[in-house]
Amino acid sequence: MSSVNFANFLQLLADGIFNGTAYALIGVGFSLILSVSGRFHIAYAMTYTLAAYVAAWMGTAYHVPFWPALLLGALAAALLGALMERLVYLPLSLRALSRGADPLLVMFVASLGLTVIVRNGIALAALQQSSVNIQGFNNQGINWGPITVTTLNLTTFFTTWGLIFALWAVLNLTNLGRMIRAVRANWEMSLCIGIDPSLIFVMVFVIGSFFSGVAGVFQATFASATPDLGLPPFFYALVVAFLAGLTSGPIRIALVAVALGVVEAMSTLLLPTQFTPLVVFAILFFYVALRPVNFKDLRRRFSPKPQVAAG
Amino acid sequence: MNTRNGGRVGNGLTRKEMLAGLGAAAAVAGVPRPSDAASLQELAKMLGVDSKHLGKGLTFDVGCSYPVTGPAAIFGSHVTDAPNMAFQQITQMGGPKFNIILKDNKSGDPQAGVQSVRELGFAHVPMMLTSEVADLAAELTGIKQYKIFSLDGSGGTSDFGQARKYFWGTIAITPDDAVGGVVKFIQHMWPNAKRVASCGWDLGGLSDMVLDRIQHFFDGTGFVQAASERSKMGATDYSANIQKIKQSNPDVVLAIVYAEDVGYFMKQYATSGINKPVITFTHTLAAQQIAGPAYEGLYFSFDYFDATRPPNPWAKFFVDEYAKNINAKVPPDYYTANSYEDAFTLWQLIMRTLKRGGNPKNADDLQAALISNPVFPSLYGGSASEVGTIVFDPETHSVKHRPMMVAQFKGGKVNQLAHFDVGGADFKMLQ
Numbered sequence: 209m210s211s212v213n214f215a216n217f218l219q220l221l222a223d224g225i226f227n228g229t230a231y232a233l234i235g236v237g238f239s240l241i242l243s244v245s246g247r248f249h250i251a252y253a254m255t256y257t258l259a260a261y262v263a264a265w266m267g268t269a270y271h272v273p274f275w276p277a278l279l280l281g282a283l284a285a286a287l288l289g290a291l292m293e294r295l296v297y298l299p300l301s302l303r304a305l306s307r308g309a310d311p312l313l314v315m316f317v318a319s320l321g322l323t324v325i326v327r328n329g330i331a332l333a334a335l336q337q338s339s340v341n342i343q344g345f346n347n348q349g350i351n352w353g354p355i356t357v358t359t360l361n362l363t364t365f366f367t368t369w370g371l372i373f374a375l376w377a378v379l380n381l382t383n384l385g386r387m388i389r390a391v392r393a394n395w396e397m398s399l400c401i402g403i404d405p406s407l408i409f410v411m412v413f414v415i416g417s418f419f420s421g422v423a424g425v426f427q428a429t430f431a432s433a434t435p436d437l438g439l440p441p442f443f444y445a446l447v448v449a450f451l452a453g454l455t456s457g458p459i460r461i462a463l464v465a466v467a468l469g470v471v472e473a474m475s476t477l478l479l480p481t482q483f484t485p486l487v488v489f490a491i492l493f494f495y496v497a498l499r500p501v502n503f504k505d506l507r508r509r510f511s512p513k514p515q516v517a518a519g
Numbered sequence: 520m521n522t523r524n525g526g527r528v529g530n531g532l533t534r535k536e537m538l539a540g541l542g543a544a545a546a547v548a549g550v551p552r553p554s555d556a557a558s559l560q561e562l563a564k565m566l567g568v569d570s571k572h573l574g575k576g577l578t579f580d581v582g583c584s585y586p587v588t589g590p591a592a593i594f595g596s597h598v599t600d601a602p603n604m605a606f607q608q609i610t611q612m613g614g615p616k617f618n619i620i621l622k623d624n625k626s627g628d629p630q631a632g633v634q635s636v637r638e639l640g641f642a643h644v645p646m647m648l649t650s651e652v653a654d655l656a657a658e659l660t661g662i663k664q665y666k667i668f669s670l671d672g673s674g675g676t677s678d679f680g681q682a683r684k685y686f687w688g689t690i691a692i693t694p695d696d697a698v699g700g701v702v703k704f705i706q707h708m709w710p711n712a713k714r715v716a717s718c719g720w721d722l723g724g725l726s727d728m729v730l731d732r733i734q735h736f737f738d739g740t741g742f743v744q745a746a747s748e749r750s751k752m753g754a755t756d757y758s759a760n761i762q763k764i765k766q767s768n769p770d771v772v773l774a775i776v777y778a779e780d781v782g783y784f785m786k787q788y789a790t791s792g793i794n795k796p797v798i799t800f801t802h803t804l805a806a807q808q809i810a811g812p813a814y815e816g817l818y819f820s821f822d823y824f825d826a827t828r829p830p831n832p833w834a835k836f837f838v839d840e841y842a843k844n845i846n847a848k849v850p851p852d853y854y855t856a857n858s859y860e861d862a863f864t865l866w867q868l869i870m871r872t873l874k875r876g877g878n879p880k881n882a883d884d885l886q887a888a889l890i891s892n893p894v895f896p897s898l899y900g901g902s903a904s905e906v907g908t909i910v911f912d913p914e915t916h917s918v919k920h921r922p923m924m925v926a927q928f929k930g931g932k933v934n935q936l937a938h939f940d941v942g943g944a945d946f947k948m949l950q
Binding site for chain 2: 476
């Protein structure tokens with residue numbers, strides 16, 4: 209067990225806040241996709257990874273500076289997310305509904321398949337290098353009294369919270385936001401007031417995937433881009449989404465993510481470092497045990513009655 | 520082939536021109552080009568090849584169990600370039616032919632390792648070049664069961680692969696064989712240093728064995744293990760480990776992680792606010808590229824192959840041939856050098872087995888030949904005029920004598936600071 213003093217405590221608190229901020233971005237994006245479209249989008253891990261590779265490739269091959277490379281990476285992620293929804297999830301979902309099948313399981317399997325395809329596609333494309341660095345970001349340590357933070361920590365923090373507040377504003381202050389909330393609440397009813405849910409599904413995939421892309425580029429800047437970069441963060445996104453509640457607003461989800469990061473960091477005072485991810489999943493386990501996720505409700509909200517679809 | 524008409528072939532091409540063309544095409548395709556006959560004659564002389572038992576006319580299947588994919592896959596599909604070049608040179612020198620059967624151990628995936636050895640065993644493959652301490656011990660049972668004589672040039676025997684039948688380590692054990700030298704180096708460089716923190720791969724009980732060995736070398740020196748952090752093999756995030764190391768207030772940090780992991784560790788260590796020296800037990804270009812400027816100042820200690828300063832004529836020949844024949848953008852590192860050297864060790868064993876009247880496709884005979892004379896030519900050590908030697912320990916199956924060093928990556932290049940033998944013997948500072 210590590211010695212606990214005030215300096216250690218502050219450092220762990222800072223680490224937890226910064227780690228939690230990274231979880232916040234992916235948690236908000238994943239939650240938005242799941243809560244609005246009902247797609248259990250495991251391939252979210254791959255939009256995260258693709259963005260990192262695109263940004264790294266832009267930097268190494270074309271010397272694109274960091275911020276434009278990040279933007280291009282995130283846009284590539286948004287495009288991939290939209291294509292997944294439009295070309296895979298939506299047709300499969302409609303086919304499942306037309307046959308009276310439950311699309312939830314179909315989406316799950318399709319998403320798993322997409323994850324395998326994109327992950328191996330990236331690995332094949334990058335065969336000569338198992339990892340690629342993001343260029344153009346000068347990460348420096350900054351000593352603030354007893355704690356050390358990095359310029360990457362601060363950049364990630366402000367960018368993440370900027371995006372989360374922007375999403376909050378879009379959801380609460382714009383027509384698009386109102387349409388997204390309407391579809392989330394009851395997509396069948398939203399049809400009655402002229403909203404096309406399939407278009408809204410694509411929109412949430414674009415926004416959520418963009419968020420994952422930004423997070424992926426930051427993570428690859430911290431480490432480097434690898435084909436498996438997005439898999440561990442996906443599980444964090446899942447935990448955050450369920451802990452915060454699928455229909456919660458982005459700020460609440462982000463705060464839950466930060467709290468999760470702090471708990472995880474503080475757990476190193478009690479546990480060996482390699483076991484700290486267990487803490488996160490233990491929290492999810494107890495949460496699910498005490499307050500089970502209502503999959504029946506999910507199914508009801510996102511899968512219309514077969515006769516409605518058939519009709 | 521038409522050999523008349525002044526050696527012209529087909530539409531006016533000389534044989535030399537055709538070979539050059541084929542060689543260029545082969546290099547582009549990643550296949551080694553044939554080496555120059557005169558150089559190979561010189562090499563045969565250097566290696567003291569037994570011309571009566573070359574093994575000419577024989578053909579051997581050789582398994583190669585390497586990390587083609589996964590976190591330790593530094594070379595990917597190019598992992599067999601060096602042994603391929605070695606086997607081609609051996610055949611050109613009048614030795615046997617070798618067919619490489621590449622198996623992917625998926626960077627320490629035990630199931631992949633077990634499956635690889637099983638497939639090689641079913642195919643009656645008599646010998647194997649393997650890696651990562653035979654895929655973290657997963658291959659060792661199969662090696663014994665299927666009688667596959669195996670050389671591990673990337674991990675050696677480590678603590679857990681010693682004295683295992685048909686399995687031999689051709690690289691010094693890290694960190695064990697290097698720690699003795701590292702302790703002396705720390706005492707020389709930083710006389711007041713006492714607290715040593717480490718971060719190593721979490722290999723369960725195997726990690727405990729490594730820490731015990733480190734403690735063995737610390738005993739009586741006043742050194743204490745201030746922290747011993749563990750990380751997942753192939754981890755990219757060391758922030759929590761580094762934070763704990765920071766809390767332990769170390770004087771020196773040992774990074775006992777390998778391959779690309781060192782790059783990630785250093786990248787994050789550089790911004791951690793800790794300004795204590797880091798010593799690791801590997802050095803690869805991949806790790807250097809990941810860490811970028813954070814790699815500057817890193818110390819490392821092991822039997823490093825310095826391609827910029829080949830220590831003996833064979834090493835120089837190898838570096839030159841590699842640059843000429845393999846379509847590689849970077850000079851060979853120690854993984855490459857060891858796999859090349861291991862291929863020649865296999866040939867030496869075949870020749871010795873034939874001389875003893877044994878069957879070179881029988882692992883027992885190969886092993887008996889090794890035990891009867893455990894000294895082999897080496898790319899390491901030696902002098903400008905003499906090839907180095909590698910000496911095996913018949914008890915442990917690890918190397919008994921191996922030139923090792925402490926070096927620092929500084930100013931974009933490797934600076935050798937100290938030399939020693941296994942366990943820290945004959946330690947000598949160079950500067």
